[in-house]
Amino acid sequence: MEQIGIYVLLFVVIAVIGQVFNKSSIPISLLLVIAGMVLSVVPGFPHVSLKPEIVLDIFLPVLIYQISSFSAWKDFKKYFRSIALLSVGHVIFITVLVAMVFHALIPQLGWPLAFVLGAVVSPPDDVAIVSIAEKIRMPARVMTILEGEGMLNDATALILFRFSLAAVFTHQFSVIHATSALFAVIIGETFYGLALGYLLGRIRSTIYNSTLHMIASLLTPFLAYFPAVMLGGCGVLATAITGFVIGNYYPSRFTPEFRLISRAVWPTLVFAIQSIIFLLVGLNMRFTLESISLISSHALILYASAVILTIVIGRFFWVYVALIFLPRFLFPSIRKKDPYPPWQYPFIVSWAGMRGGVSLAAALAIPVLPVLAEGTNPRNLIIFLVFCVITITLLLQGLTLPWLLKVLGMHKHGQREKYDEHLAELSSRLRMCEAALLWLAEYKKQMKNNKKLLAEIKLQIREQEMLKRQLEERIQGHDGNIIHDESSEMKEELFIFTEIIEVQKTELFQLWRKDKINLNVRNKLLDKLDHLAKHLQE
Numbered sequence: 001m002e003q004i005g006i007y008v009l010l011f012v013v014i015a016v017i018g019q020v021f022n023k024s025s026i027p028i029s030l031l032l033v034i035a036g037m038v039l040s041v042v043p044g045f046p047h048v049s050l051k052p053e054i055v056l057d058i059f060l061p062v063l064i065y066q067i068s069s070f071s072a073w074k075d076f077k078k079y080f081r082s083i084a085l086l087s088v089g090h091v092i093f094i095t096v097l098v099a100m101v102f103h104a105l106i107p108q109l110g111w112p113l114a115f116v117l118g119a120v121v122s123p124p125d126d127v128a129i130v131s132i133a134e135k136i137r138m139p140a141r142v143m144t145i146l147e148g149e150g151m152l153n154d155a156t157a158l159i160l161f162r163f164s165l166a167a168v169f170t171h172q173f174s175v176i177h178a179t180s181a182l183f184a185v186i187i188g189e190t191f192y193g194l195a196l197g198y199l200l201g202r203i204r205s206t207i208y209n210s211t212l213h214m215i216a217s218l219l220t221p222f223l224a225y226f227p228a229v230m231l232g233g234c235g236v237l238a239t240a241i242t243g244f245v246i247g248n249y250y251p252s253r254f255t256p257e258f259r260l261i262s263r264a265v266w267p268t269l270v271f272a273i274q275s276i277i278f279l280l281v282g283l284n285m286r287f288t289l290e291s292i293s294l295i296s297s298h299a300l301i302l303y304a305s306a307v308i309l310t311i312v313i314g315r316f317f318w319v320y321v322a323l324i325f326l327p328r329f330l331f332p333s334i335r336k337k338d339p340y341p342p343w344q345y346p347f348i349v350s351w352a353g354m355r356g357g358v359s360l361a362a363a364l365a366i367p368v369l370p371v372l373a374e375g376t377n378p379r380n381l382i383i384f385l386v387f388c389v390i391t392i393t394l395l396l397q398g399l400t401l402p403w404l405l406k407v408l409g410m411h412k413h414g415q416r417e418k419y420d421e422h423l424a425e426l427s428s429r430l431r432m433c434e435a436a437l438l439w440l441a442e443y444k445k446q447m448k449n450n451k452k453l454l455a456e457i458k459l460q461i462r463e464q465e466m467l468k469r470q471l472e473e474r475i476q477g478h479d480g481n482i483i484h485d486e487s488s489e490m491k492e493e494l495f496i497f498t499e500i501i502e503v504q505k506t507e508l509f510q511l512w513r514k515d516k517i518n519l520n521v522r523n524k525l526l527d528k529l530d531h532l533a534k535h536l537q538e
Contacts, residue, residue, distance in 0.1 A: 006046050007276075013039070014275040029278045030398050033391065036282020047287055050280040055361035057225075059273050060154065061239050065221035066270045067151055068243030075144045076244070081334075082323055083148035086349075087123075090149075090318045091156040094122040097314045101306050109378055112167035113369070117382050119160035120363050121311060121389045123153035125356025138405065139413045141341075142348050154358055155236040159185060161362055162234075168369065185233045193241025196224055200242065201250035210257040217262060218269075220246065260531070277357035281390055284360070288387045291380035303381070304388040311389060316350040323349075344408040352401060354393045359386050423475065430471040437464050501533050
């Protein structure tokens with residue numbers, strides 16, 4: 001009961017910070033980390049530990065599934081080479097690089113433990129990237145690559161972590177065995193995710209009760225994750241593939257009611273999980289420092305600085321050399337199909353390597369080790385170093401990312417893409433409107449003897465024609481340079497409709513207060529008004 005009260009308090013903190021800084025350009029994830037660090041030094045504030053099993057077995061599947069199911073597979077496929085080089089190659093490269101540095105600093109701890117640290121800090125976190133990107137406008141190509149990397153790199157890192165940790169206790173490590181296991185997991189989870197995605201997609205297409213369908217939706221990531229883990233995999237790749245299949249091929253078969261509920265429930269759930277993870281990362285600061293109090297401050301600063309610099313510099317090296325230069329230098333076909341991008345693109349990809357709660361959860365999953373480092377269990381030292389990596393990358397890279405985008409002129413690319421998306425949206429709506437008019441014209445001929453229905457058809461034709469003229473005017477009003485605010489454009493036109501809804505809503509509540517209608521009737525009519533209002537906002 002005490003733990004429940006603490007978590008209620010934490011969500012109150014999240015709600016307050018979210019409301020106070022709602023319009024701030026600083027991502028709320030960074031503010032929550034800072035708030036957690038401040039609260040951790042408040043006398044008497046309870047210690048809330050970040051339980052690794054909750055993060056890895058509950059939070060991670062939900063976050064991976066939500067991102068993949070709301071991502072476009074065709075965009076992911078378009079940049080698959082870059083995503084694969086980052087989610088597999090970059091993770092292995094950073095793991096080895098950090099292991100070499102850590103072993104050079106504390107050789108007595110041995111290579112296996114050095115590789116444990118390398119595996120834990122190697123993957124940038126999709127939660128951190130997505131939550132920070134919500135406040136800034138990144139070019140679509142960069143964002144797709146970062147999201148794809150964040151979804152899949154956990155699989156590589158967790159497999160390396162598992163083998164490295166086993167080597168700590170068995171003193172045996174086989175590169176061939178680890179490599180074959182990695183490819184076995186990739187192949188096995190890919191086929192499992194594809195099969196499960198199509199199976200669950202077909203099953204969920206037959207569920208017409210939106211509440212039951214939402215329950216099935218929430219169960220889907222766990223149905224993908226846990227069987228894969230029990231069979232020796234990591235579950236991350238299977239969950240991502242399942243999300244891709246369902247999110248890209250089945251939404252049109254789901255009911256409109258479910259799609260409305262899903263677009264409300266999933267973002268809320270993910271926001272709550274992201275927020276609690278970042279707040280708990282900050283809250284663990286004081287207790288992390290207490291656990292390594294026997295090690296000198298000079299040594300801790302040296303270790304942390306060396307690991308952080310290795311990660312940051314190593315990512316720049318990998319992105320520019322292995323991701324950008326070598327493939328195009330060695331393969332002219334790649335250079336012809338995908339020329340060298342503007343230098344700003346790889347720079348932002350390199351700088352956006354923030355680590356997050358998954359790395360800390362993996363570090364906390366390390367058991368107490370049978371050796372000591374300067375009088376301290378190495379587990380506590382690794383947790384401290386991971387905490388430093390997460391905090392510094394989140395605060396330094398996360399806070400400076402919007403500024404860098406502006407300095408490098410990347411915000412102009414984002415603005416141009418925003419304009420193109422807006423224009424594509426208007427053009428698509430125009431095509432949809434024209435299709436509706438064609439169907440109405442044919443249907444009008446068929447129903448020419450049905451006067452009652454014919455009047456309704458004529459009304460719909462007039463409304464669609466008016467909408468078509470409005471869309472054509474908006475499209476003609478775009479000059480290609482100015483980014484139009486859709487809400488401002490439609491404000492005057494929507495004023496009458498929104499006011500009508502508000503008047504009807506006021507009258508509805510008056511009828512209910514006067515006992516003219518019961519609660520069920522009120523809620524049913526209110527639901528219709530809310531759906532109409534949401535439709536107008538979209």
